[in-house]
Amino acid sequence: MNRRPVFLISCLCFGFAFFYIPILSLIVFSFNKSRLATVWGGFSTQWYAKLLDNDQVIKAAVLSLQIAVTTATFATVLGTMAGIALARFQRFRGRAGLSGLVTAPLVMPEVITGISLLMLFIYMAEWIGWPGSRGFTTITIAHITFSMTYVAVIVQSRLTSMDLSLEEAAMDLGARPWRVLVDVTLPVIAPALLSGWLLAFTISLDDVVITSFTSGPGSTTLPIYIWSKVKLGVTPDINALATVIILTVGIGVALAAYIMHRAEARRERDVQMALSQDTP
Amino acid sequence: MAPFIRIDRVSKRFGTFMAVNDVSLDIMKGEMFALLGGSGCGKTTLLRMLAGFESPSEGRIFIDGQDMAKIPPYERPVNMMFQSYALFPHMTVEANVGYGLKYEDISKAERAERVRAMLELVQLGAFAGRKPHQLSGGQRQRVALARALAKQPKLLLLDEPLAALDKKLREHTQFEIMSIQERMGITFVVVTHDQEEAMTLADRIAVMDKGVIRQVGPPADVYEHPNSSFVAGFIGSINMFDAEVTPGGAATTLDVPALGGEVRASAKDIEPGRKVKLAVRPEKIALSRERPADGNCFPGVVKDLGYFGKDSLFRVALASGALVKVNSVNSSRDGAARAADWGEKVWISFEPSAAIVLTD
Ligand SMILES: Nc1ncnc2c1ncn2[C@@H]1O[C@H](COP(=O)(O)OP(=O)(O)OP(=O)(O)O)[C@@H](O)[C@H]1O
Ligand SMILES: [Mg+2]
Numbered sequence: 001m002n003r004r005p006v007f008l009i010s011c012l013c014f015g016f017a018f019f020y021i022p023i024l025s026l027i028v029f030s031f032n033k034s035r036l037a038t039v040w041g042g043f044s045t046q047w048y049a050k051l052l053d054n055d056q057v058i059k060a061a062v063l064s065l066q067i068a069v070t071t072a073t074f075a076t077v078l079g080t081m082a083g084i085a086l087a088r089f090q091r092f093r094g095r096a097g098l099s100g101l102v103t104a105p106l107v108m109p110e111v112i113t114g115i116s117l118l119m120l121f122i123y124m125a126e127w128i129g130w131p132g133s134r135g136f137t138t139i140t141i142a143h144i145t146f147s148m149t150y151v152a153v154i155v156q157s158r159l160t161s162m163d164l165s166l167e168e169a170a171m172d173l174g175a176r177p178w179r180v181l182v183d184v185t186l187p188v189i190a191p192a193l194l195s196g197w198l199l200a201f202t203i204s205l206d207d208v209v210i211t212s213f214t215s216g217p218g219s220t221t222l223p224i225y226i227w228s229k230v231k232l233g234v235t236p237d238i239n240a241l242a243t244v245i246i247l248t249v250g251i252g253v254a255l256a257a258y259i260m261h262r263a264e265a266r267r268e269r270d271v272q273m274a275l276s277q278d279t280p
Numbered sequence: 281m282a283p284f285i286r287i288d289r290v291s292k293r294f295g296t297f298m299a300v301n302d303v304s305l306d307i308m309k310g311e312m313f314a315l316l317g318g319s320g321c322g323k324t325t326l327l328r329m330l331a332g333f334e335s336p337s338e339g340r341i342f343i344d345g346q347d348m349a350k351i352p353p354y355e356r357p358v359n360m361m362f363q364s365y366a367l368f369p370h371m372t373v374e375a376n377v378g379y380g381l382k383y384e385d386i387s388k389a390e391r392a393e394r395v396r397a398m399l400e401l402v403q404l405g406a407f408a409g410r411k412p413h414q415l416s417g418g419q420r421q422r423v424a425l426a427r428a429l430a431k432q433p434k435l436l437l438l439d440e441p442l443a444a445l446d447k448k449l450r451e452h453t454q455f456e457i458m459s460i461q462e463r464m465g466i467t468f469v470v471v472t473h474d475q476e477e478a479m480t481l482a483d484r485i486a487v488m489d490k491g492v493i494r495q496v497g498p499p500a501d502v503y504e505h506p507n508s509s510f511v512a513g514f515i516g517s518i519n520m521f522d523a524e525v526t527p528g529g530a531a532t533t534l535d536v537p538a539l540g541g542e543v544r545a546s547a548k549d550i551e552p553g554r555k556v557k558l559a560v561r562p563e564k565i566a567l568s569r570e571r572p573a574d575g576n577c578f579p580g581v582v583k584d585l586g587y588f589g590k591d592s593l594f595r596v597a598l599a600s601g602a603l604v605k606v607n608s609v610n611s612s613r614d615g616a617a618r619a620a621d622w623g624e625k626v627w628i629s630f631e632p633s634a635a636i637v638l639t640d
Contacts, residue, residue, distance in 0.1 A: 163364065163366065165362050165364050165366040166366050166368060168331075168333050168353070168362070169360075169362055169366035169367075169427075170379070171333075171352070171353045171354045172331055172332075172333075172353050172354070172359055172360050173354075173359065173379050173383070173427070173431065174354050174382075174383035174384070174431070175354060175382075175383060179383075183368075183379070184368055188368075188369060188370060190370075269413070
């Protein structure tokens with residue numbers, strides 16, 4: 001064996017270790033019998049059982065899920081619209097600007113996004129009397145605004161690689177633009193929509209910063225709950241809760257990646273087949 | 281009779297590049313019209329303007345007397361078969377073919393029947409339930425053809441419709457397309473870079489080059505009377521030599537250095553002294569061991585001999601070093617009866633009427 005693979009493998013191991021050891025230790029300690037978060041006292045699932053008895057946790061989890069599902073759905077609709085606009089109106093003035101505006105929230109510090117949304121809600125409450133109090137609605141709106149960006153980017157990149165002549169063919173056969181969208185474009189990019197939905201769902205589910213700016217009393221999401229608990233010290237039940245969240249988010253992201261990958265692989269195969277057979 | 285399609289001085293610019301340059305064409309109702317040209321000469325672009333996916337930078341297009349400038353693709357009485365097929369990947373073959381009929385005022389039963397008939401026509405009845413990615417390239421091409429035909433439009437645009445088919449299936453489909461055209465009176469515009477296909481299918485051919493139409497006419501006309509050296513060289517195989525017109529009587533006499541002598545051609549009205557090109561089709565040249573009594577004849581040596589079954593292609597080297605292609609039909613099964621053999625001294629000859637004189 002030469003040295004390159006050894007070097008590469010150690011890089012890989014180090015990277016994985018760096019990223020996953022904290023998470024692994026968290027998962028391990030969630031099965032800790034001891035009350036002390038850092039001392040191992042034997043295996044137990046008592047903290048998971050305790051979670052189920054904790055009304056506050058259950059309430060927070062339900063709220064988080066409601067917000068995540070609503071957010072993902074709206075973000076997918078709005079993000080798809082933005083993605084289509086970006087991908088299909090090729091040459092209009094200010095396209096580059098709009099594209100930048102859509103993707104800016106991706107790199108904007110969350111604190112800034114959070115503050116700006118908070119300010120907006122406060123001003124709106126003053127001028128039009130809405131929102132009277134902050135809670136489910138304001139959190140959801142905030143989550144939609146930044147997670148739709150991810151959907152828009154996914155949809156846009158899928159659309160730019162889609163064969164335009166599919167849409168032209170539908171139009172040629174008598175379909176008006178709206179029917180083209182429904183009959184051809186959306187079904188073809190469906191995997192991208194689904195993975196966009198899952199991504200928005202997970203982003204919403206684990207957000208702390210923006211949520212803390214836009215939530216009000218009585219509307220505690222799961223991450224916020226954890227955050228407030230951890231300030232008083234890490235306890236094993238928090239570890240258990242975190243493990244559950246990691247699992248949920250992990251499954252969501254993996255599913256999104258899998259769907260995209262499968263669609264990609266199928267498309268690749270089709271293209272390969274088409275190329276190998278259309279010799280001019 | 282007014283033309284069914286009138287393309288009136290149409291140009292298409294992409295940036296500064298002229299993809300289609302000042303094209304005018306009239307196409308009659310029920311005609312089978314072929315656009316022939318090399319890769320990138322603007323055939324697809326012209327077709328896309330007829331279908332409405334591109335709008336002309338200049339000029340106007342009329343279909344059935346109607347100005348198409350403001351008519352979107354979905355309202356044109358036109359269907360197109362795409363070069364890339366553009367089959368809907370998420371629909372079955374059946375749904376693909378029936379898609380256009382969804383927007384027509386016909387019953388479900390009639391729609392199913394039309395789809396069935398179309399699939400039958402392209403011999404894909406057994407594949408109705410498959411998805412496009414489960415088909416071979418040739419099968420996909422036939423689905424695309426069936427889908428374009430299903431709506432029975434007034435005008436059908438086919439972009440390289442038969443490129444992916446094998447010889448037998450291509451001949452069959454060519455025949456089917458021709459019989460559909462006769463039966464339904466649909467006007468066809470077929471794009472192809474296969475000149476034989478254009479010759480077989482079309483009532484008229486337009487030869488395109490770099491966005492310009494070089495010649496329009498029936499296949500025999502374009503083949504026998506090319507108007508330029510580009511068209512002569514593009515369609516079929518041809519021998520072409522530089523020549524100069526010498527003053528003569530009724531028939532034009534050309535001085536052709538490459539052939540090493542004078543050639544009589546039955547072209548008219550070319551001023552003496554003019555530099556021209558002489559073109560002769562290989563099958564119009566005869567090969568003999570003895571010097572023929574008359575005609576334009578020159579001695580040479582057989583350099584090369586290709587046997588193609590029904591005919592043979594000879595390459596004869598002349599004294600000047602020029603090579604002349606000669607096509608001769610193998611009318612006898614006896615190899616010894618061939619017109620000539622390798623290295624043999626022969627005479628090539630052709631009639632004055634076989635000589636094409638090209639002024640550009
Ligand atoms: N959207 C476009 N933008 C810029 N240039 C284009 C565009 N579409 C076509 N062209 C150019 O116009 C020219 C003609 O293209 P076209 O597709 O009409 O060729 P074609 O005759 O159909 O060739 P082929 O036989 O290879 O299909 C090409 O040089 C091509 O690069
Ligand atoms: Mg083309």
